[in-house]
Amino acid sequence: MGDTDMTAGDPPDGREVVTPLALVDDGVDEAALRPRTLDALIGQERVREQLALVLDAARARGRAPDHVLLSGPPGLGKTTMAMIVAAEMGVPLRLTSGPALQHAGDLAAILSGIGEGEVLFVDELHRMSRGAEEMLYLAMEDFRVDVIVGKGPGATAIPLEIPRFTLVGATTRAGLLPGPLRDRFGFTAQLDFYAVPELTAIVRRSADLLGVDLRADGADEVAGRSRGTPRVANRLLRRVRDFAEVRAGGVVDTEVARRALELYEVDERGLDRLDRGVLDALCRRFDGGPVGLGTLAVSVGEERETVEEVAEPFLVREGLLARTPRGRVATAAAWAHLGLEPPRAPTAGSRQAPPAAPLLPGLLDEDDPAS
Ligand SMILES: Nc1ncnc2c1ncn2[C@@H]1O[C@H](COP(=O)(O)OP(=O)(O)OP(=O)(O)O)[C@@H](O)[C@H]1O
Ligand SMILES: [Mg+2]
Numbered sequence: 001m002g003d004t005d006m007t008a009g010d011p012p013d014g015r016e017v018v019t020p021l022a023l024v025d026d027g028v029d030e031a032a033l034r035p036r037t038l039d040a041l042i043g044q045e046r047v048r049e050q051l052a053l054v055l056d057a058a059r060a061r062g063r064a065p066d067h068v069l070l071s072g073p074p075g076l077g078k079t080t081m082a083m084i085v086a087a088e089m090g091v092p093l094r095l096t097s098g099p100a101l102q103h104a105g106d107l108a109a110i111l112s113g114i115g116e117g118e119v120l121f122v123d124e125l126h127r128m129s130r131g132a133e134e135m136l137y138l139a140m141e142d143f144r145v146d147v148i149v150g151k152g153p154g155a156t157a158i159p160l161e162i163p164r165f166t167l168v169g170a171t172t173r174a175g176l177l178p179g180p181l182r183d184r185f186g187f188t189a190q191l192d193f194y195a196v197p198e199l200t201a202i203v204r205r206s207a208d209l210l211g212v213d214l215r216a217d218g219a220d221e222v223a224g225r226s227r228g229t230p231r232v233a234n235r236l237l238r239r240v241r242d243f244a245e246v247r248a249g250g251v252v253d254t255e256v257a258r259r260a261l262e263l264y265e266v267d268e269r270g271l272d273r274l275d276r277g278v279l280d281a282l283c284r285r286f287d288g289g290p291v292g293l294g295t296l297a298v299s300v301g302e303e304r305e306t307v308e309e310v311a312e313p314f315l316v317r318e319g320l321l322a323r324t325p326r327g328r329v330a331t332a333a334a335w336a337h338l339g340l341e342p343p344r345a346p347t348a349g350s351r352q353a354p355p356a357a358p359l360l361p362g363l364l365d366e367d368d369p370a371s
Contacts, residue, residue, distance in 0.1 A: 033206050033234050034080045036087055042205065042230075043198035044077065047189040051081070054187050055088050064117045065089065066186025067140055067167040069125075071174035073313040075231030076191040078170035079123065085168055086119040093119045098127030104148075107132040111145050116163035125169035126176040133181060140167055140184045172309045193228030193317055196220075203233050207252075212241045214252045221257035227270040227314045239264050269318065269337065274302065278311045279320060279338060282330045287343050290327030 035041045038052050051068070058065035068085060070078040086093035094110060101107050101122070114120060122128070128136070139145050143164055146157040169185065171177060182188070194202070200223040207214035214222075214237070222240055226233035243260030244252045265273050277300040282289055285299055293312075297304040312328075315321035320334040335342045 029210065029238060030231070030234065033209055034083065036084065038084055038088060041077070041080070041084065042201045043194045044191060047081075047191065050187065051085070051189065055085065059089070064091075064164045064166045067169070067184060069174070069177075069182065069185035069188040070168065070170045070191060071189070072172070072191030073193070073229070074172055074310060075229040076193070077230060078191060079121070081189075082119065082121040082123075082168040082170060085166065086121075089117065089119065089166070091115075091117045091119055093121055095121045095123070097123040098125050101128045101132040103129065104131035104135045107135050107139075108145050108147055111135075111139050111162050111165075112147070112160060114162060114165045117165065118163075119166045119168055121168045121170070123170045125171045125181075126173045133178070136167070137180060137184060193314065194226075194230060195228075196223050199223035199226045199228070199230065199233045202230050203237050206234050206237055210237070210241065212237065212252060213244075213250050215254075217254040218252035218257045221254045221261075222252075225261055225266050225268065225270040227272070227275070228317065229314075232270070232272075236261060236264075236266060270314075271337075274300065274306070275311050275315060276338075277302075278307060278315065279330060279334050282321065282328060283335055283338055283340055288335065289329040290324055292327045296328055 038048055038055075041048055054065050054068070065085070068082075070081055072078060082095075083093055092115065094114065096106075096110060107128075110120065135145055139162060143162050145160050145162055147160050148155050148157055150156060167185075174182070174188075174190070200219050203219050203222050203226075204214065206212075207219070218240070222236050223233060226236055240252050240257050240260040243263065244250050244256050247259075248256045265276075267276065271279070278296060281296060281299040282291065286296075293308055294304050297307045300307065312321065312323070315334075316323065318333075319331055320337060322329045322331055332342065
């Protein structure tokens with residue numbers, strides 16, 4: 001699978017393997033379920049409107065739109081939106097990712113082949129090498145790359161003009177992008193988790209496309225357990241469809257959805273095995289915290305990036321976990337969700353979970369240099 005494979009739903013580095021419900025057949029379906037126009041996108045009203053304006057204005061001026069930065073947790077539609085930008089502008093999309101740009105030369109090769117007005121989509125922008133990053137600065141601003149010819153003391157940089165293109169960058173960690181890079185994007189969108197009614201609309205649309213007999217109550221049940229994430233909604237729909245076809249005559253209603261999702265260990269609140277593993281470790285092993293992210297990750301046998309980028313944003317949003325200067329803390333709701341009693345009655349200043357305020361820079365927990 002090359003970097004330009006437009007049907008790839010996920011980064012090529014195997015990150016998706018961590019999600020317990022990922023199955024091989026899903027990549028094909030996922031591509032089929034991607035909305036292809038801004039109008040077909042569900043939810044994210046504000047971002048959609050802003051992006052529509054950027055694109056309309058560019059079209060009216062007859063030139064490539066400003067560079068676009070999309071950030072947010074996995075599965076909220078960053079890749080989908082990048083593809084839509086290209087489709088709406090009627091230009092080809094070139095797809096690559098930060099980890100694939102380990103040398104400036106990798107990026108130079110792509111940029112020197114880019115056509116007027118084309119969209120270059122760089123997924124996982126925060127994982128690009130320094131060399132590529134510096135080359136990108138120049139390309140984004142001056143539409144120029146310096147191609148290095150030769151090696152050692154005799155090497156010379158030959159400036160090469162490139163056509164105006166639109167960079168669409170996606171990242172799950174906008175905070176990790178250097179300021180100068182972030183500043184070069186003309187439009188930045190922070191994608192947020194979806195509300196249940198939006199997810200309901202998404203699973204209904206997907207069910208239509210996949211030919212699943214999904215009843216209204218079944219759609220609500222799947223949407224409510226999708227952890228605010230369209231990709232999860234689609235994935236759960238496929239698992240529920242399997243279950244319905246094999247055990248329930250193909251019809252998906254509340255009862256069938258509930259039984260299927262229990263089987264796949266997705267609870268009523270949408271927490272999956274990883275989410276619950278994190279909360280469980282936090283409460284049972286660390287008395288509710290505070291505990292550092294690295295320690296927490298080790299105790300659930302996951303990479304810290306996975307815990308931080310996949311599980312944590314949802315748990316924080318659900319008010320189950322709080323990030324504090326001293327580490328991660330379980331909230332009262334977390335104990336209740338696991339059906340556990342907090343170790344002792346919270347007294348002021350001790351066990352009481354602090355409010356789920358964003359972690360202040362400079363006040364990081366001990367093993368967390370990168371928040
Ligand atoms: N607004 C939306 N409306 C309908 N479907 C959506 C929407 N956003 C995302 N999806 C569906 O969710 C799936 C995942 O979206 P996408 O691949 O764009 O997420 P992503 O943000 O790029 O994730 P990652 O960070 O893991 O790359 C898509 O295949 C698409 O079907
Ligand atoms: Mg993506």
